Amino acid sequence: MPTISMTVNGKSVSAEVEARTLLVQYLRESLGLTGTHVGCDTSQCGACVVHVNGESLKSCTMLAAQAEGADVTTIEGLANGDELHPMQEAFRENHGLQCGFCTPGMVMSALDLVQKNADPSEREVREWLEGNLCRCTGYHNIVKSILAGAKALRG
Amino acid sequence: MIGFTAVDDVGRVVNPMIVAGQVHGGLAQGVGQAVLEGCVYDDDGQLLTGSYMDYTMPRADDLPNFDVATQSVMGASNPLEVKGVGEVGAIGSPPAVVNAILDALAPLGVENISMPATPNRVWQAIQASSVRQAAE
Numbered sequence: 643m644p645t646i647s648m649t650v651n652g653k654s655v656s657a658e659v660e661a662r663t664l665l666v667q668y669l670r671e672s673l674g675l676t677g678t679h680v681g682c683d684t685s686q687c688g689a690c691v692v693h694v695n696g697e698s699l700k701s702c703t704m705l706a707a708q709a710e711g712a713d714v715t716t717i718e719g720l721a722n723g724d725e726l727h728p729m730q731e732a733f734r735e736n737h738g739l740q741c742g743f744c745t746p747g748m749v750m751s752a753l754d755l756v757q758k759n760a761d762p763s764e765r766e767v768r769e770w771l772e773g774n775l776c777r778c779t780g781y782h783n784i785v786k787s788i789l790a791g792a793k794a795l796r797g
Numbered sequence: 798m799i800g801f802t803a804v805d806d807v808g809r810v811v812n813p814m815i816v817a818g819q820v821h822g823g824l825a826q827g828v829g830q831a832v833l834e835g836c837v838y839d840d841d842g843q844l845l846t847g848s849y850m851d852y853t854m855p856r857a858d859d860l861p862n863f864d865v866a867t868q869s870v871m872g873a874s875n876p877l878e879v880k881g882v883g884e885v886g887a888i889g890s891p892p893a894v895v896n897a898i899l900d901a902l903a904p905l906g907v908e909n910i911s912m913p914a915t916p917n918r919v920w921q922a923i924q925a926s927s928v929r930q931a932a933e
Binding site: 740 | 815818821822823825826848850855856857858863886
């Protein structure tokens with residue numbers, strides 16, 4: 643079994659894993675970071691989005707071994723202690739979630755959007771979310787949350 | 798879809814933000830049912846719509862911001878005077894969307910269309926319409 647090393651939420655981690663282990667399995671099952679969800683298991687729903695070297699990526703579509711040496715950020719890496727990240731706070735404030743299953747992926751996708759486009763339009767947010775499915779909110783409050791989070795991050 | 802307005806009777810509104818959120822979700826499900834979502838089986842009973850590549854759920858860019866309001870008669874059957882809100886958005890939205898499609902297709906003589914009214918079904922309905930056939 644290969645040994646892999648990477649940085650996850652600022653911490654160096656190393657483990658022996660089966661070569662076929664997906665990044666999301668490694669995060670959830672080896673590291674216990676269950677904030678990253680597995681929805682469809684087929685790279686369509688976006689519940690498993692994390693950042694790898696600063697880019698959003700569906701972690702069910704990547705082998706853990708492919709993240710060798712990478713800098714990985716999951717939803718657990720956003721808050722500063724008890725203080726939510728401004729994007730998380732925007733979701734809380736705007737009721738941007740109902741069951742919450744898609745939320746970690748939505749937040750991680752949203753953060754990649756705002757680092758590429760700090761002041762997105764409503765249309766741009768909706769188009770960016772093409773890889774993130776939500777069954778219960780109808781997206782209305784997710785879009786509202788992302789616009790509010792982007793505004794908060796612009797300061 | 799450029800806009801969607803919904804007015805529902807939900808009895809006493811305890812938390813307006815949650816009520817609006819539930820209605821939004823119901824509307825999205827209704828829109829999905831009306832134009833996108835459907836289980837398809839082949840002749841051997843094999844499900845052909847077994848993944849999100851084949852079963853079309855509404856995505857953020859398929860939907861508009863929703864304009865929702867409540868016009869409530871207090872519920873008489875319980876001391877909180879509440880009524881259900883979890884499904885209300887999904888009740889009126891499929892017929893509203895299908896009626897909008899049929900209204901748009903009326904000049905072409907299309908009088909009926911089955912859900913989900915996918916682009917393919919809309920195209921087929923136009924091809925089969927009496928107005929089109931009369932013109933040819």
